[in-house]
């Protein structure tokens with residue numbers, strides 16, 4: 001049986017977890033949390049990072065930070081995970097769904113401006129499959145209409161965007177805020193886990209407070225205040241040191257993990273060219289401004305029937321391929337709460353996108369031969 005995903009362990013996870021336990025402090029914001037923060041801030045130049053217990057939590061923090069209130073509108077792609085929307089819905093926002101691009105499941109930047117109203121507060125681009133949205137276009141709209149941009153970078157670790165200025169920027173470093181995931185299905189994992197990136201410095205202090213249950217505990221630990229107390233709303237968004245220690249073992253090996261995953265992706269891409277052409281299947285498109293971070297390998301089939309036939313064929317050979325999101329605009333929840341827009345491209349990806357097995361220890365040959 002070849003699963004769709006298999007979490008990869010570097011071997012050091014248990015060693016660091018044991019060390020964290022021996023250090024005698026296993027709640028959050030300790031030695032390993034700090035190491036992880038430093039790593040990300042140095043490697044990718046993120047202004048400030050806060051580990052969270054999930055990307056969902058990081059998105060919820062973002063919604064609190066930008067003060068989402070009842071009736072505010074937030075624009076995001078329909079073809080995304082529920083958390084992208086839920087985080088803002090929890091604070092009373094109305095979600096305005098954007099269609100996907102015809103060449104890529106990411107949202108169509110050209111169709112965004114028409115969705116902006118006086119109530120729009122933020123745009124949430126999702127870098128699907130780790131492939132960048134065209135951030136120059138999104139940031140310039142945000143600037144023009146005074147909106148916040150929160151990157152859902154759950155799948156986008158170690159991926160980049162090169163805009164008009166020719167500078168290669170890491171995804172997660174461009175919006176005011178960004179959220180990453182370390183769920184076991186992502187490139188770098190800690191079981192459940194995530195991170196909020198704060199690029200707009202004006203959010204830095206409040207982010208720490210929200211992270212620590214609405215208290216100024218972080219400032220207290222740094223000796224900046226002589227006691228800590230309740231100063232704002234917040235929750236327990238920080239992971240324990242056990243999770244951070246696991247994550248550190250992964251981060252130490254990020255170069256190797258990325259090299260292997262990208263080489264898997266390229267093997268799929270190169271070896272499936274003829275097969276795809278013959279079967280009228282579209283292989284993933286990576287626009288020239290984006291990079292591929294080896295997060296996922298997907299096919300866009302010509303019909304839902306063709307997709308089912310491929311799933312069945314692989315299943316008969318004990319290989320698990322899976323489709324992805326039911327577009328949120330056509331979800332049960334949205335149907336009871338919203339008018340349903342017509343989003344043809346989102347529907348296309350809901351019906352026709354198929355993800356092939358993708359993980360570090362995968363033998364690609366076996367899948368290619370089975371197709």
Ligand SMILES: *Cc1c(COP(=O)(O)O)cnc(C)c1O
Pocket residue numbers: 053054055056057080081083084126152154155180181182183192193194
């Ligand atoms: C995985 C994922 C999430 C949620 O991440 P969690 O860490 O499981 O909360 C959110 N958005 C996208 C696009 C994802 O792929």
